[in-house]
Amino acid sequence: MQEQEETHSSFLFRNLVKGLIWFAIIITAFILLEEYIQDNFRSHIDDIRANPAILYGIYTLSEIIFGIIPPELFMMIWILDDIDVTGFVINLSILTVISYGAGILGYSIGKNFSKTEFYQTRLREKYLKQYDKSLKKFGGFLVFVGAVTPVPFSATCMLAGSVNMNFRIFLLICISRLFRFALYGWLVWSSPNWFNG
Numbered sequence: 166m167q168e169q170e171e172t173h174s175s176f177l178f179r180n181l182v183k184g185l186i187w188f189a190i191i192i193t194a195f196i197l198l199e200e201y202i203q204d205n206f207r208s209h210i211d212d213i214r215a216n217p218a219i220l221y222g223i224y225t226l227s228e229i230i231f232g233i234i235p236p237e238l239f240m241m242i243w244i245l246d247d248i249d250v251t252g253f254v255i256n257l258s259i260l261t262v263i264s265y266g267a268g269i270l271g272y273s274i275g276k277n278f279s280k281t282e283f284y285q286t287r288l289r290e291k292y293l294k295q296y297d298k299s300l301k302k303f304g305g306f307l308v309f310v311g312a313v314t315p316v317p318f319s320a321t322c323m324l325a326g327s328v329n330m331n332f333r334i335f336l337l338i339c340i341s342r343l344f345r346f347a348l349y350g351w352l353v354w355s356s357p358n359w360f361n362g
Contacts, residue, residue, distance in 0.1 A: 173306055176299070180314035187315055188237060188349065192356050195241050202245060210245050217256070224260060228267035231292060231317040236260060236346065240353040250354070257350040261343055264318065268339050271319040275326025284327075293320055300324045305338050312342040 171179075203210075213220050220242065227234040243256050278284045289297075296316070299307050308330075311321030325335050 171302075173303060176303060176306075177310055177314070180310050180316050184314045187235070188352070191235060191237050191241075192352070196356060199245070210242070213242060221259065221263065225263050225267065228264050229270060229319055231320045232315075235315075236264060237349055237353060240350055244353060244356070253350070253354055257346060261346040264346065265339060265342055267319050268312075268322040268342065269336075271322030272326035272330075272332070272335055275323035276329060277326075279327035288323065289327075292317075293324055296320060296324055300328065305330060305334060308335065308338045309341055312339055313345045318342065 220239065224234070224236070224239050228236075239260055240257060243253050248256070274284075274288075279289075296307065300321075303310070305325070307316075308321045308325050310316050311318040322335075322339070
């Protein structure tokens with residue numbers, strides 16, 4: 166029996182569902198463990214608050230290296246510090262700009278280094294090859310899916326650069342990353358009240 170070809174909408178829906186399930190697991194664990202984290206890691210939280218550059222540095226590396234740590238975890242760290250809404254929005258904005266910048270860097274790496282041996286043997290073969298077929302099939306839509314779902318955003322940006330996707334179109338597609346951060350930021354901010362009535 167021939168396998169049915171996946172459509173753009175089913176590809177997006179499948180990855181959105183994965184993302185929402187993963188987000189629900191993270192949020193639930195966060196809510197259940199918040200008191201334990203506050204009791205046992207208060208000094209570390211205070212250290213992060215005193216020197217946020219360390220947190221931003223770790224986050225930047227994570228976003229460049231295919232988003233190995235979910236951005237939502239970095240959003241939750243600020244909630245642990247009883248931050249006000251203005252401070253949370255400022256930090257969320259910084260995380261968003263870093264992520265957007267990491268996408269542009271990924272595009273540049275793909276565009277400028279896609280013919281090098283390192284890119285072909287280390288990056289493409291080990292990390293990007295699984296998305297090659299999707300890029301050929303979905304084109305810029307893959308970047309959109311990477312921006313709004315758990316599909317690694319930086320990886321899709323590298324692939325977009327490697328095929329010389331129009332840079333202006335690429336930047337416009339990447340704006341959808343901002344909407345994802347706004348939605349997830351709002352959900353993270355609201356999460357402490359979910360089980361409190």
